[in-house]
Amino acid sequence: MTLYQKLKASGNPQAIAQVTISLLESHSVKETAKILGVTPRWVYKLKERFRLSNGDISACIKKRGPKFRMPTRTPEHIENLVATLAKETNLDSKRWALFIKNTFNIQLSPFTIRNIRRRYGIRCQKHITITDSRRFAADFSAFEPLQFWQFDSKHIADQSALPPEAYASIFKNKLPLYQFTAIDIKTRLRFIAYADSLDFKNSLTFMLLVAAWLRAFSVKHQLFFQTDNRAEFGGSATSRKRKLIQKLIFDHWNVSLLNIPERNKKTNCFVERSHRTDDEEFYALNLNKATSRSSFLNMAQNWILYFNYRRPHFGKNMNGMTPVEALKFYRCLYHPTIGFMPVVVLDQLSNYVSLLFDISSLPWDNLPKNKKLLNETMTHYNLAHRSSFVVPALSLPLPDLPAHRNND
Structure with missing residues (x-):
C-alpha cells in the first residue's frame, strides 16, 4: 500500500494535501510524486490548487461527484x-x-x-460468514403446512456470532445457554424454548411440547420431526434410544422422527438459517439489554411473536409474507393464535414429562441376550396423571395412550 493510499484510508480528507504541500517545501515535484506513489501530474494539480486558493488546504481536495443533485434522486x-x-x-x-x-x-x-x-456507508452487520456450500432444495409440494418440522439446538454463547457486550451479558445475568428451535419448512412458523443443559430429557420435552401444541390447535395430519444425529435428540436413526422413543412415545402422537444424513447439516437448512436470524436480529441487538432471566424471556417471547406475525420472509414461495399470512395463503383454517406458543425453560418443564412417561425405566442400553423382559411394553404410564399435559399457565390435551399392562 502506497503512502497516498494510507493517507486516503486515514479518514482525514485533508491529510493528502497537508503531506503533499509539506513535502514540496523540501522536495521536487517528481520526488514528491515518488514518495506518495502518485503521478507528477497529480502533484502539479494539488500545487496549483494550493496557489489559487491563497494557501487554503481545504480547497485542494475537491468533493467527488456531480456538481448538482440529480433531479430524480430520492428527496x-x-x-x-x-x-x-x-x-x-x-x-x-x-x-x-x-x-x-x-x-x-x-x-x-x-x-x-x-x-x-x-x-x-451503512451496512448490515453480519456476524456469521457465508460459505460457498450448495444449498438443500426442499420439495414443498410433498407436504401440507405444519406437517414437516425441522428441530435443532443452538449454543447461544457463541463468540464468533455475537458482539462482545452481548456475549458477556449471557454470563453476567445468568441467562440460559441453549436454545431449542422448531420451524415448519412450508410456512416458516417457528417455536423456541430455552434450557440450561443440553440433554436428552430437555430435547424430548421440547418435541412433546410442540406436538401437543399442534394437536391442541386441531392439526390432525401426520407430523414429521426432522433432527440431526446428536445425542440430545436420541442419536442416529439406527440407535436403540431413537427406536424406543419412536415406538413407545411418538407413535401414539402420529409423529414420525427423521434423521438428516451424517455430516450433512445443509439438509436441516431452514432451522440452521433461522439461527443466523436470531443472532443478527435479536441476540446481537438485545442481549445486552437483558437485566434478568425473566426480562430475557419476555424479550424472547416478543421476538418469536414478531417473527411469526410481523416479520416478512423472502424465501421460496414466501414473497414477503409472514408465517401466519402464509397459513392463510394455503387456506389453513387454524386459530390465528397458533403462533403464540409460550417461551419456556425446559429444565423446569421437563419435570412434568415424568407424569406421562417414566423415562428412567426405559431400557436405553442393550440388554443381555439371555435376559427376559418382564414388561413387554418397556415403559410405565402413570394413569393417574394421563388426563392432561401440565404446563405452567397452559393445559393441553393428550392423545390416547395404550392401556396400562399389569406385570404381575
Missing part, C-alpha cells in the same frame, strides 16, 4: 429517514422497502435503499 429528508432507522434495525434492503411502505406509506425500491445505504 434528502427521506434519505435521512432511511439512514437513521437503518442504523437501529439492521434490516436488509427488501425488508426495509416493505417496512417503509407499511409504516410511512413511502414507496421505495430495494435497489434505491441499497444505494442510499452505500452513500451513507
